[in-house]
Amino acid sequence: MKTLMLGNEAVARGLFEAGCDFVSSYPGTPSTEITEAVAKYPEVYAEWAPNEKVAMEAAFGACLSGKRSFCGMKHVGLNVAADPLFTIAYTGVNAGMVIGVADDAGMHSSQNEQDSRHYARAAKVPMLEPSDSAEALAFAKLAYEISEEFDTPVFIKMCTRVAHSQSIVETGERVEVRKTYEKDPQKYIMMPGNAKRRHPIVEERTQKLIAWGETAPVNRIEEGEDHAFGIITSSTSYQYVKEVCGDKYPVLKLGMIWPLADGLLTKFAASVEKVIVVEELDSFIETRCHELGLNVAGKDIFPCIDEFSQNLVADKLGVYAPVCGAKLDDVIPARPPVMCAGCPHRGLYYTLAKNKVTAMGDIGCYTLGAVPPLAALDTTICMGASISGLHGFTKAGGGKAVAVIGDSTFMHSGVTGLINAAYNESNSTIIIVDNSITGMTGHQQNPTTGFNLKGDPCTKIDLETLCRAVGIRRVRVVDPYDLAQCDAALKEELAADEPSVIISRRPCALLKYVKHNKPLxxxxxxxxxxxxxxxxxxxxxxxxxxxxxxxxxxxxxxxxxxxxxxxxxxxxxxxx
Amino acid sequence: MKTKNIMIVGVGGQGSLLASKLLGKLLLTKGYDIKVSEVHGMSQRGGSVVTYVRFGDKVYSPVIDKGEADYIVSFELLEAARYTEFLKPGGKIVTNTQQINPMPVITGAAEYPADLVKKMQAAGIDVDAFDALKLAEEAGSSKAVNIVLMGHLSKNFDFTMEEWMQAIESSVPAKFLELNKKAFMLGRDA
CATH class of the missing domain: 3.30.70.20 (Alpha-Beta Plaits)
Structure with a gap:
């Protein structure tokens, strides 16, 4: 059946059709919808893990048991999961294991613009990169075949414009794949002696994958009339190139971005007068071409910052000069995202701003507390960095300061920072802004909400008990709609000579079950x-x-x- | 057929995703190749949001670039003015006249420009501006602005009413169907 699907929904469909049985992910834009969509298939077990490292390890365990598995994350989430990644690359898999990672060129909803392709190369794990929804579906299925044939986890790499664009896909039937688990310490126990035996196998695997990629249809040459130059490209950049050039110039369209098919690159380069690599973010394909001694252009023409578009590609290739529509003389004020009306974080941030405390921020909707007029935050680095950063800041004599972290982010990687604050006797005041949901990514459940991904009631982690259990004696709850209560709590906890936690608790105003009062x-x-x-x-x-x-x-x-x-x-x- | 480009712009939370969903359903039944590019995540929190809808024989890029839009459908007046450069020569802006102040205007750091419709017309832009919010409220909900705008846009295409109605039926929950059909007709007749 032909249907219109988001790239992320198409990945989910591909997972379903490939017989994937187990999915564990942490939400993160632009990757979230893969897991939300796959959870709708009753045949597939799907869960939100507290973080990406846990998700990847769980997916590994599931594939070891003999079921095809998947874990999904955004680019920065892969940093969190990097530890298991580099060693699962050594052990290989039993049933197939696929890792979905979504980059965010242009930083629509991210704190950096890192290029995840480097992880494929660094960890020696193959990576497929679709350029539309039809490929997203097909590549998700292909990823399992590669995973099992070559005994390796396989990346499927998305970017915002492929993940969040709908295009037409043809759906198929689900297959079921079952393997049995057999104990194999030399393969699965990565102590030095065994790991030494596995590493050469990994290097051989890469060579076999290169050979496979030379002729596999996942990489293809599209002929062109004019051989003045040829273009090597992939992902959304391929779409811009075709939009601009049509079938004029030959194109090497790469679907497997690591390992690159060295022979194919060389053959293509020899067939045209000049080669231009068109790739968003870093020089990756281009770097490999240079290593192979190929004379190619790339980042000397194209930027390594921000996402591309057809006008940019047309301009840089010198194909045509875009003609823009009329522009008004008026300055059009920016419209940055803001905290919603009724957002429970607002009252807390007002209290912080009023008391002029230094506030270490974290990742979530509440990062918007940094925007004027509240301007209540001093730092935002990564998930969990507020608490650990605050500990260093106060220990080193930085003065009165607090950490602000959401409920989901606290579960993700705030707990270890809190343990550090308790263990090393930090004079820190940590504020957990508990809006009872993972807000920014669009309302996903988390371990503190009492519901799982499928919406069923489940074990609810009690924040107060958890904080006390790790050694924090001062734990209190405030209502962020009550300014006097927030102010009193903040002043008392800042004055206390020991670490403390303030839980600022009120559900997100956008949650369906939250009743609003009449407008003032x-x-x-x-x-x-x-x-x-x-x-x-x-x-x-x-x-x-x-x-x-x-x-x-x-x-x-x-x-x-x-x-x-x-x-x-x-x-x-x-x-x- | 050469690719047609429709940009839907507005303020995060105004319901532009439903408008693009409706267009996608309609165009799929007509047998076109289609790409619809959306924005999720942070911008949805009251920021400026853009959705691109492209259809034709073969569509490559998922986005619409400056100078390419056949139509810009805007949920809010300032957002229409923000994206005028994306219009192609002969393109048209269909906009709601509703004004929503962005935070820099609320805090006094910037001003909401006056007379934007007149200024766009003076710049030679084909602007079709009307009060879609009023019509949405007349239909029964301020949230129906998206469907009112689709009704108004529909006048520019030769798809049949039956095709539009089928697309609405497959895009909105049954309990809001009558409201949305009314909103569509009010927009079409405006």
């Missing part, structure tokens, strides 16, 4: 235009003709603004 109303006679209510950066409040106005389509009636108004101008409707 402004009494214009009482409004003195002091703009105190504007200090919290709520998108529902604006000043019109010098008076505060509440947008009743956005306001959830959280009442945080009303607590700031000294003139009682902001009220719930019945009180006005």
């Amino acid at each position: 109303e402004v009494d214009p006679d009482k409004c003195k235009s002091c703009k105190m209510c504007m200090k919290i950066g709520c998108p529902a409040i604006s000043m019109v003709d010098g008076k505060a106005v509440v947008d009743n389509t956005l306001c959830t009636g959280c009442g945080v603004c009303a607590q700031l108004c000294k003139f009682d101008a902001l009220k719930a409707p019945q009180e006005v």
Whole structure:
């Protein structure tokens, strides 16, 4: 059946059709929908793991048992899972194991622009890279065949524009694959003696994969009329090249991005007068071409920053000069993302800003607390870095500071930082902003919510008990809608001479089960235009003709603004 | 057929994903090659969001670049003005006249430009501006702005009403079907 699917949904369909039985992932844009989509197939067991390392290790265990498995993550998640990756590359698999990783060129929703292809090369693991949804489905299936034939985990690498673009796919039937587990210490126990025997096998495997890639249809040469130059490309860059050049120039379209088919690269280079490598982010294919002694152009023409587009490719290849539409003379104000109206993080951030504390931030919706007017954060590095960074900052005498970390991020990699703070007796105040969901990636369950990926009730990790169990004596819960309570808690915990945890708890205002209050109303006679209510950066409040106005389509009636108004101008409707 | 390009722009949370879903369903039944590119993640939190819909005999790039859009459908006036450079010569902007202040305007760091429709017209842009929010509320929900806009856009294509209605039926939950059909017709007649 022909249907329109997101690239990520197509990967999920490919996993399903390939008989994948076990999926463990951690959400992260732009990879999340693979796991959400595959969870809808009742034949497939799928779960959210607390982090990517756990997900990859779980997927390894599942493939060892004899079932085809998958783990999915975004590019920075692969950093977390890098430890098992480099050694699973040595052990190989039993049933097939596929690792989905999604890069975010252009950083639509990420903290860096790293190129995950380097991991394939560094860990010596093959990587397939689809350029649309049809290939995403086909490559997911092919990945299992490669995995089992060559005894290796296999990457399927997405990027934002392939992951989040819908295109047409043809769906097929599911196959079932079952292997049996047999104990094999020399293959699966990577102590030095065994690992020494495995490493040459890994190197041989790479050579076999190179040979396979020379003729496999996953890599193909598309002939062109004009041999003045030929283009080597893959992924979404291939689409831009074809959009711009059509069938004019020969194209070597690579579906397997590691290991690269050296002979094919060489043969293609010999068939054209000049070779240009078109690839987003780093020089990767180009670097391999240089190693092979091929004279190719690439990053001397194309940037290693940001995503490409057809106009950029047309311009850099000198095919045509894009003609833009009219531009207005007015400065169009930017529209950055903001914390939603009714967001429970807002009251807490107001308290932090008011008390002028240094705040180590973390990864999630609450990173938006860094945006003016709240501007309440000092750092954002990676998942979990708030707590460990705070420990170093306070130990080294940096002054009054706190860490702000979400419930899901705390489960992901905040717990170890908290253990460090307790063990090494840090004078740190850690704030867990518990909105009872993984917010930024679109409401995924996590170990603190009491529900699993399929939506069924499950074991709920109790944050207070966990914090106490690792040795934190001062643990308290506040309601972030209550500014006085937040302020008192912050002052007391900062003054305490030991590590402490404040759990700022209220569910995300966008959750379906959260009941909103009636929108607040402004009494214009009482409004003195002091703009105190504007200090919290709520998108529902604006000043019109010098008076505060509440947008009743956005306001959830959280009442945080009303607590700031000294003139009682902001009220719930019945009180006005 | 040469590839046609429709850009859908707006503010995160306004429902542009449903509009692109509806277009995708319609175009699939017509046998076109299609690409629909969406934005997920951080921008959905009240940021400026763009969805690209491309269809034709063979579509390669998933995105629409500057100078390429046949139509820009905008959920909000400032967002229409933000993307004028993406229009191709002879292209058209279909926009809601609703204004939503972005945070820099709310905090006073920037101003919302005045008379944007007039300014776009003065720049030679073909602009079809109307109050889609009012019509959505008339249909029964402010959330139906997306379908009102699709109704208005539909006047520019020769797909039949039956084809549009089928696409709506397969894109919205049954309990909101009548509301959305009404919203579509109000937009089409506006």
